[in-house]
Each structure stands twice: as structure tokens, then as C-alpha cells.
Amino acid sequence: MVAQLVRLKLTLLANTFRRSVWQTIGLVVGSLYGLGVLVLVVAAAIVGGTADPALTGHVVTVAGALVVLAWWVVPVFAFGVDATLDPRRFVTFAIPRRTLLAGLALAGLVSIPAAVTTLGALGVSLAWWRQPAALLAALVGGVLATALCLVGSRAATTALAPLLDSRRYREVVAIAAVVPLVLVGPAFGWLADGVEVAAGGSDADALGAAVATLAQVVGWTPLGAPWALASAVHDGAWALLVARLAISLGTLALAWVVWDRALARELVTPHGGGSSSAAAKGLGWFGRLPATPLGAVAARTATYWVRDPRYAASIAMVPLLPLVLLAVGMTNGAGGGLLLVMAPLAAWLLGFGISNDVGYDNTAFALHVATGTPGRVDRWGRVLPVLAGGAPLCVAFALVGCAVAGRWDALPALLGLTAGTLGASLGISSAVSARLVYPVPKPGESPFKSPQGATMATMVAQMATMGITLAVSLPTLALALTAILLPQAALGWAALGVGLVTGVLVLLLGVRWGARTYDRRLPELLQQVMAFG
Amino acid sequence: MSDQTGPPPATPAPVPPPDLAAALSLRGLWKRFGQKIAVAGVDLDVPTGSFFGLVGPNGAGKTTSLSMATGLLRPDFGTVHVHGTDLWAQPERAKAELGVLPDGVRLFDRLTGAQLLTYAGLLRGLDRDTVAERTEDLLQAMDLVGDRDTFVVDYSAGMTKKIGLASAMIHAPRVLVLDEPFEAVDPVSAANIRDILHGYVDDGGTVVVSSHVMDLVQRMCSHVAIIAGGHVLAAGTVSDVRGEQSLEDRFVDLVGGRRESEGLAWLRSSSASS
Numbered sequence: 001m002v003a004q005l006v007r008l009k010l011t012l013l014a015n016t017f018r019r020s021v022w023q024t025i026g027l028v029v030g031s032l033y034g035l036g037v038l039v040l041v042v043a044a045a046i047v048g049g050t051a052d053p054a055l056t057g058h059v060v061t062v063a064g065a066l067v068v069l070a071w072w073v074v075p076v077f078a079f080g081v082d083a084t085l086d087p088r089r090f091v092t093f094a095i096p097r098r099t100l101l102a103g104l105a106l107a108g109l110v111s112i113p114a115a116v117t118t119l120g121a122l123g124v125s126l127a128w129w130r131q132p133a134a135l136l137a138a139l140v141g142g143v144l145a146t147a148l149c150l151v152g153s154r155a156a157t158t159a160l161a162p163l164l165d166s167r168r169y170r171e172v173v174a175i176a177a178v179v180p181l182v183l184v185g186p187a188f189g190w191l192a193d194g195v196e197v198a199a200g201g202s203d204a205d206a207l208g209a210a211v212a213t214l215a216q217v218v219g220w221t222p223l224g225a226p227w228a229l230a231s232a233v234h235d236g237a238w239a240l241l242v243a244r245l246a247i248s249l250g251t252l253a254l255a256w257v258v259w260d261r262a263l264a265r266e267l268v269t270p271h272g273g274g275s276s277s278a279a280a281k282g283l284g285w286f287g288r289l290p291a292t293p294l295g296a297v298a299a300r301t302a303t304y305w306v307r308d309p310r311y312a313a314s315i316a317m318v319p320l321l322p323l324v325l326l327a328v329g330m331t332n333g334a335g336g337g338l339l340l341v342m343a344p345l346a347a348w349l350l351g352f353g354i355s356n357d358v359g360y361d362n363t364a365f366a367l368h369v370a371t372g373t374p375g376r377v378d379r380w381g382r383v384l385p386v387l388a389g390g391a392p393l394c395v396a397f398a399l400v401g402c403a404v405a406g407r408w409d410a411l412p413a414l415l416g417l418t419a420g421t422l423g424a425s426l427g428i429s430s431a432v433s434a435r436l437v438y439p440v441p442k443p444g445e446s447p448f449k450s451p452q453g454a455t456m457a458t459m460v461a462q463m464a465t466m467g468i469t470l471a472v473s474l475p476t477l478a479l480a481l482t483a484i485l486l487p488q489a490a491l492g493w494a495a496l497g498v499g500l501v502t503g504v505l506v507l508l509l510g511v512r513w514g515a516r517t518y519d520r521r522l523p524e525l526l527q528q529v530m531a532f533g
Numbered sequence: 534m535s536d537q538t539g540p541p542p543a544t545p546a547p548v549p550p551p552d553l554a555a556a557l558s559l560r561g562l563w564k565r566f567g568q569k570i571a572v573a574g575v576d577l578d579v580p581t582g583s584f585f586g587l588v589g590p591n592g593a594g595k596t597t598s599l600s601m602a603t604g605l606l607r608p609d610f611g612t613v614h615v616h617g618t619d620l621w622a623q624p625e626r627a628k629a630e631l632g633v634l635p636d637g638v639r640l641f642d643r644l645t646g647a648q649l650l651t652y653a654g655l656l657r658g659l660d661r662d663t664v665a666e667r668t669e670d671l672l673q674a675m676d677l678v679g680d681r682d683t684f685v686v687d688y689s690a691g692m693t694k695k696i697g698l699a700s701a702m703i704h705a706p707r708v709l710v711l712d713e714p715f716e717a718v719d720p721v722s723a724a725n726i727r728d729i730l731h732g733y734v735d736d737g738g739t740v741v742v743s744s745h746v747m748d749l750v751q752r753m754c755s756h757v758a759i760i761a762g763g764h765v766l767a768a769g770t771v772s773d774v775r776g777e778q779s780l781e782d783r784f785v786d787l788v789g790g791r792r793e794s795e796g797l798a799w800l801r802s803s804s805a806s807s
Contacts, residue, residue: 281682286651291664296655300641307643363638367700369605370635371656372628443642443686522624523607530638 001095005103009110026460027112034116042123049127053134055208056127057231058215064124064145064227065218067117071149075157087158091267101260108150118146128230137241138230144248145226151252155259158266219244222251293373297381301357305385310360310441311353318346318393322400337405340484343398343418348469350390351425355465357382359437362529369526375515379430383511386426394418413483413492416499420476421469423503427510428469434517436461437525439532472506548576553617556581556708556739557602562611564597571597573763574611579708579741579756581616584734586754586771587743588780590788594763595743596636596712602741603633603710616707629657632706634697636713636743642686646677646696649685653700664703671699674729676722690717698726708739715742715749727753747781761788 048056090100108114125138219228225247232241285299305311325338358365368378398414438457470477476499483491518525551558557579564572572594579585589595600606602613604624613620613627620627641649647668654664672678675695680688685696694717701709709730715723730740734755744750750757751771757780758768766787767774775783785791 283648283651286648286655291655291661293656293658296652300644300652303648304641304643361641364641366605366635366638367641367653367656370603370628370631370633370701371653372604372625373656374625443639523605526605 001099002103002106005100005107006110009107013110026457030112034112038116038120038123041120042126045124045127046129049129053128053130053234054231055211057228057234058208058211060124060127061215061219061224061227061231062211064121065221065224067120068145068149068152068223071117071153072156075153087263087267097260097264097267101256101263104154105147105151108154109146114146114150117149118142121146125230128234131234134230134233137233141226141229141248144229144252148222148226148248148252148255151255151259155255155262158262159258220247222247225251293377294381294384297373297377298384301382302385302389304360305353305389308360308443310443318349321346321349322397326404337407339401339404340407340410340414342401343394343414344421346397347390347394347418347422348425350386350394351422351427351429351469352465353429354382354386354426355429355433356438356440356461357429357433358525358529359433359440359532360443362442362532363526364443365526365529369522375434375518375522376511378518379434379511379515383426383430383507387422390422394422407484407487409487409489410484410492412489413480413495416492416496417473417476417480418499419496420473420499420502423505423507424473424510425465425469427507428465428472429510430507430514431510431517432461432465432468432514434514434521434525436464437528442532472502476502551612551614552578553614554581555579555614556583556616557710557741558614559598559602560612560614562598562601562613563609564594564601564606565609570763572601572608575760575763575765577758577765577768579739581739582734582737583739583756584730584754585739585741586750586757587741587760588745588747588750588757588784589743589760590745590790593760595760597763598760599710599712599741599743600635603631603635604628605633605635629704630707632701632704632709634694634701634709634711634714636716640685640693640697640700642688642693643684645682645684646672646688647681649696650700650703654703657704659704667703671703674725675699676725691719691722694718695722695726702733706738708741709733710741712743715744715746747779747784751775751780759784759787 045056045060048059087100087104095103109118121142122139125135125142128134128138215224215228215231218224219231220243225244228244229241229248232238232244285302286296289295289299289302321342322339325342361368395415395418398411398418402408402411402414436457438461476495479491479495479498482488483495548560551560555578557577559575559577562572562575563570575594575598577598587595587599597606601608601611602620604613604620604627607621615627615630618627618630641652644652650668650671651664654667655661659667672681675698677692677695677699680692685693688696694714698711698714701711714726718726730742730753734740742750742754754771756769757771757774759766759774767783771780774780778786
């Protein structure tokens with residue numbers, strides 16, 4: 001049974017090659033990239049291990065801990081977990097849960113990120129090639145670390161999925177997930193302190209000492225323990241070795257149990273929970289906005305931003321921005337100055353939110369096609385609510401940022417940058433989303449589930465949106481940064497002007513181009529989302 | 534869709550020009566998905582004021598044909614005329630005359646029933662008062678008044694079908710194209726919907742429904758077309774098409790595929806052998 005699941009995953013992976021040329025190219029490029037990074041890392045580890053095994057061991061511990069952390073946190077946050085083998089699909093097959101779990105865990109190894117992690121974890125063990133005992137410990141640690149990555153990420157997403165479905169807990173979870181990120185700040189601050197304390201010696205020594213202290217702490221956490229096994233063997237600290245092994249195995253067992261329990265619950269809970277069967281009185285936005293097709297699309301968009309967890313999850317980040325930036329700024333010494341970034345960042349996030357609107361509609365988009373809704377109406381209807389809600393929010397963020405940072409002189413530049421970013425990201429999103437559609441969680445699914453076989457299409461579309469947005473914002477960005485950092489008041493006003501012009505112009509042109517593309521390929525757009533199933 | 538994509542007649546009979554008086558006139562529609570030819574030259578005239586049934590086995594090309602006839606899918610070849618307007622040349626004008634209930638697509642289900650109907654009405658360019666009035670009437674007719682403020686995502690399959698049907702009718706189109714409208718709908722609601730559709734046809738509207746329930750089509754429709762393997766095998770009034778037989782027998786004769794086999798012997802004894 002376990003072998004069958006692994007084979008199924010392999011077949012699915014092979015089938016993605018057959019589905020479209022672009023996906024194949026994407027997969028090949030992704031594999032080559034992963035392989036390149038892998039070779040570099042392993043080579044660095046071997047060279048480092050030959051010169052200074054102790055220091056290399058510490059670096060591996062810290063870097064490895066970050067990898068594990070990324071495996072645990074990133075899927076909850078951003079990309080979702082690879083749902084190629086969705087456990088719910090096996091519900092009717094009466095597979096014992098123990099077998100299913102083992103199969104899913106092993107099948108999880110069959111993916112590019114997992115393969116790179118596995119090879120990387122085993123490869124860096126070669127740093128200890130001069131000491132067979134340490135090498136053995138490192139290999140065991142590598143296997144444990146990979147297992148921790150896979151099982152931990154499954155446990156986190158499966159356990160949190162039901163919470164993420166219901167709106168009340170979603171904000172709480174989002175905040176909880178921010179905590180590890182916030183902790184990165186103090187870690188860096190502490191690292192910097194370590195460097196300063198040891199500043200008497202040469203820079204390399206100081207850095208080495210700081211890494212050593214950091215590695216000692218990280219080695220005690222579940223994230224770093226498996227990576228630090230070899231270091232313990234190297235130091236001959238057998239008690240430490242046993243302790244770290246115990247931490248690794250304990251965490252792995254705990255994650256396994258959590259995943260097992262969560263899966264057991266998910267398998268008996270009907271799909272797409274959170275149907276609080278709540279009702280909304282009256283027509284909501286439909287009663288308030290003008291009774292035109294444009295007003296209707298805007299009302300629908302506004303309703304969805306609030307009611308659809310997939311949109312709400314993407315804007316849940318916006319109110320958290322000040323908190324995160326403040327925490328990071330406080331701990332690393334940048335202070336409130338970092339809050340200046342808040343307004344443009346929020347503007348970009350809001351604009352990016354509509355970059356795959358048709359994908360979010362899924363086949364419900366057929367209504368727009370059947371009614372022959374023109375592109376101009378569709379595009380503006382999606383932009384206007386974000387603009388109406390986002391512009392005041394961004395201005396408020398800019399004002400708060402300036403106040404906290406004590407930099408009122410930066411306000412014109414900041415406002416210009418924010419306006420430029422908001423307009424540019426909305427305009428580019430409108431244009432790109434009429435051309436590139438990629439699969440997202442379907443309506444009613446967990447916003448943190450990533451649909452299968454689409455990683456590359458998603459990345460291409462998102463990179464295109466981000467890249468073009470950045471490119472058109474570059475003049476504003478350059479002016480605003482110079483104005484704020486120098487500081488240079490005249491440049492600030494110039495940034496305001498350039499930003500406003502860029503924002504308005506890109507918005508108008510982007511929407512116009514998007515509308516034209518939409519009108520030309522309306523049925524094709526629908527077929528694209530139909531193909532997502 | 535089907536592997537039964539036999540070639541079109543060797544010397545194609547001259548295809549008459551599109552019937553501009555017909556509610557819906559399809560000429561030479563072709564659609565290929567990769568290697569599979571889903572629709573291979575469909576010609577069909579749906580007379581104005583008819584209650585037209587489209588029947589065929591699974592994968593015959595019904596949904597593909599209806600999608601191309603309503604502007605949801607661009608045909609590889611062929612034309613579609615809606616009351617004389619070329620759909621693929623003037624989509625806005627033609628789509629305004631059509632009400633469409635596609636099969637297997639989602640609705641904007643985070644809206645309530647009333648909101649969804651309002652949305653459909655406003656997208657069609659109706660004014661606020663008309664939309665409000667018709668929303669009430671449709672909710673009443675579909676027996677959904679009690680669920681007007683419930684999100685469509687919480688509707689049952691039958692209720693979802695009914696609200697989709699209602700949003701297809703809100704702008705009083707001249708032609709209604711309904712793909713599997715009675716699937717999952719309870720008998721009482723189905724009877725109510727049939728009454729509504731009959732009334733609509735009596736007032737000069739045209740209804741096209743696809744179904745694989747022959748009995749229903751025989752009782753309900755005035756005209757019928759049998760589609761299989763991407764071709765129209767027979768079309769005309771129900772009495773013309775079925776002749777002396779029942780529609781179901783005629784259908785099986787035309788489409789074939791009945792097996793007189795002992796198949797799946799193990800299934801019958803499953804309780805005894807286990």
C-alpha cells in the first residue's frame with residue numbers, strides 16, 4: 001500500500017510533464033535551479049568541513065534550523081502544502097490510517113523541494129568526511145531533519161486546516177504564525193550583539209564566536225537538534241548527543257501524533273467545513289452601490305473581499321504589517337524608521353490581491369461570460385473596491401509611519417511612493433490577470449491548500465506581476481528612496497509628483513489593456529479555469 | 534468526448550444556410566480537445582417557440598454543443614445564430630437574447646440567493662426596481678423565499694440548480710438554454726419549473742434543454758434532437774423522430790450499445806460469496 005502511494009505520486013509527477021510544455025520547462029528549470037543550489041551548498045560544506053569542522057558544524061546547525069522552520073511555517077503562510085495526494089481522496093478506499101500516514105509521508109519525499117532537502121541534508125554531512133563517527137551522526141541527523149521537515153509541515157497544515165476554515169480563528173492563527181517571524185528579529189539583534197562583544201578579535205573570529213553561541217542555543221531547539229548531532233560527536237560530548245537525539249526523536253514523534261490525530265479528524269469531517277450557515281440580511285453592497293453592471297461587479301468584489309476566506313487571508317497580512325515591522329525594527333535597532341515601509345508594502349499587497357481574480361472566481365466566472373459582461377466593466381469592478389478601501393488605508397499607514405518614525409519630512413516622498421505602488425500594482429494586476437490565470441484553492445477550500453501541479457504556472461504569473469510592477473515603479477522608488485535617505489526635501493516633492501503620475505497612468509493603461517485582452521479571449525479565459533476542475 | 538467519432542458523410546450533403554428566423558441555428562460546429570473530436574459538424578435549427586430537447590448518451594457532445602451555442606466555448610469551425618444574430622460575430626447582442634444555465638460550473642456561492650439573483654439582473658443591465666421585483670417573483674416561483682438570505686454555498690444540489698435557473702431567466706431572454714436543468718431537483722420543484730417553462734413557451738419564448746431522461750423529454754418537449762459521437766443523428770418534432778416507437782426505443786436503435794450479456798456475474802453473488 002505504501003509503495004502504491006509512492007508510485008501514484010511518481011506517476012502524478014511524471015504526468016505533469018505531459019500536461020503542458022510550459023509546465024515541463026518550468027519543472028526542468030526548477031530542478032536545475034535546485035540542483036545548482038544543492039551542488040553549491042554541498043561543495044561549501046565540504047570545503048568548510050575540511051578547513052574548520054567545528055565552525056562548519058555550527059553554520060550547518062543554524063542554516064538547517066532555518067530550513068526546518070521554513071518547512072513548518074511557509075506552507076501555513078504562503079504557498080500552502082502540496083495537495084497532490086489529498087488524504088480526503090482516499091476516504092472511500094478503506095485504507096488503515098497507519099498505512100495511509102506512512103504512505104503519505106514517504107510519498108511526500110517525491111517532490112522537488114523534498115528531494116532537494118533530502119539530498120542537501122545528506123550532502124552537508126560530507127563536511128565531516130574526516131571523522132567517520134561524526135559523519136555517521138551527521139547522516140542520521142540529516143535523515144531525522146528531513147523527516148522533521150516533511151512530517152512537521154504536514155502536521156502544521158493538517159492541524160491548522162479546520163481552524164483556517166473558520167473565520168474567527170483565522171486572524172488568531174495568522175498572528176500565531178507571525179510569532180516565529182518576529183523571533184527572527186531578536187535572533188539577529190543578538191547575533192549583532194555577539195559580534196560587537198567579540199569585536200576585540202578579528203572580524204572572522206567574532207562572527208565565528210557569534211555563530212557558535214547561536215548554534216549552541218539552536219541546537220537545543222527541535223529545529224536545530226538533528227543538525228547538531230555531528231557537532232556533539234566532534235566535541236566528544238556524548239551526553240549532549242543523547243539529549244539532542246532525544247529532542248529530535250521526541251519532536252518527530254509528537255509531530256507524527258499530531259498529524260495522525262488531525263488526519264483522523266479531517267477524514268471524518270465533511271469537506272469545506274466552516275459552513276456556519278450564517279445568513280446575511282438584505283442585499284449588502286448590492287443595495288448601496290449604483291444599480292449598473294459596474295456597480296454590481298464592484299459590489300460582488302467588495303462582498304468577496306470580506307466573506308471569502310481566500311481573499312480575507314491575503315489581506316489578513318495588512319493589519320499585521322505594523323506589528324511585524326515594529327517588532328523587527330525594535331529588535332534590530334532600526335527603530336520606528338522601518339515603519340516607513342509599511343504604506344508602500346500595504347499598497348503593493350492590496351494591488352497584488354487581485355492579480356488572479358479570475359482564478360479565484362473559478363468556474364463561477366461563467367456568469368460573466370454568459371451575460372457578456374464587457375472587459376471594461378469587469379476590470380474596473382474588481383479594481384474600484386480595492387482602490388476605495390485601500391487608498392485611505394495606505395494614506396493612514398503613511399501618516400502613522402511618519403509619526404512613529406518622527407520623519408514628517410519624508411511624507412511627500414512616502415505618499416508619492418505609496419500612490420505609485422498602489423496604482424501600478426492594481427493596473428499591472430488587472431492586465432496580467434486577463435492573460436495569465438493559475439489554479440488557486442477552489443471556493444470553499446482552505447486558503448492554505450495549494451492546488452496540484454501548478455507551482456510553476458503560479459510562479460511565472462506571480463513573477464511577471466511583481467517584476468513588471470517593480471519595473472514601472474522604479475523611477476518613483478529611486479526618487480523616493482533618495483529623498484528619504486539623504487534626506488532631500490525637493491526630491492520628495494518630485495517623488496510625490498512622479499508617483500502620482502505613474503500610479504494613475506499605469507492604472508488607466510493596465511486596466512485598459514486588461515479589458516481589451518479580456519474582451520478578446522473571454523471564452524478562452526473560462527476554458528482555462530474550467531481546466532482547473 | 535467519445536471515441537465514436539466516425540467520419541462525417543463522405544460527400545457532405547449541401548448544408549442549408551443558417552435559418553435566420555429560428556431561435557437558434559447551428560451550422561457546421563466542430564470542436565476538438567487535443568486528440569478527441571467532441572463535436573464533429575453539428576447542424577441544428579431550434580424553431581422559435583419550440584420546447585426543444587437535446588438527448589444523447591454520456592460524452593455525446595451535448596454540453597460542448599450547448600457551450601458553443603451560448604458563447605461559453607469558441608468553436609473551431611461553424612456558426613451560431615440567435616434569432617438571426619451571429620453569436621460569435623456580435624456576442625453582446627446575441628448574448629442579451631440568451632438565458633444560460635451551464636452544467637458543472639460553480640455559482641458565486643458566497644452571495645446569498647437574493648444577492649446572486651440581483652447580481653445576475655444588474656449584470657444584464659436591468660434597473661434596480663425591476664431587479665428587486667423579479668428577484669421576489671423568481672424566489673417565489675422556485676420556492677426559495679425562505680432561503681433568500683442563506684449563502685448559496687449552503688444550498689443543497691437541487692436548490693443550487695434552481696437558483697442557477699432563476700438567474701438565467703431574470704432578464705426575460707427570448708431563448709433559454711438549460712443544460713441538465715432537472716438534475717438533483719425534487720419532483721415537486723421539477724413540476725413547478727416545467728409549468729414555468731411551458732408558460733414561457735406559450736408566450737413565445739424558446740427553451741432548449743439537454744437531458745438523458747427520455748421519458749421526460751417525450752412528455753415535455755415539442756421537438757427533439759438525438760446527438761451521439763458528436764453528430765446529430767435525428768432531429769425534428771418529437772412525433773416525427775420517434776415514429777411508432779417510444780423515444781427511448783428509438784434512441785437505443787439509433788445510438789446502439791445495448792448488451793445482451795450475462796456480465797458481472799460475480800456482482801450478483803457478492804453477498805453469498807463473501
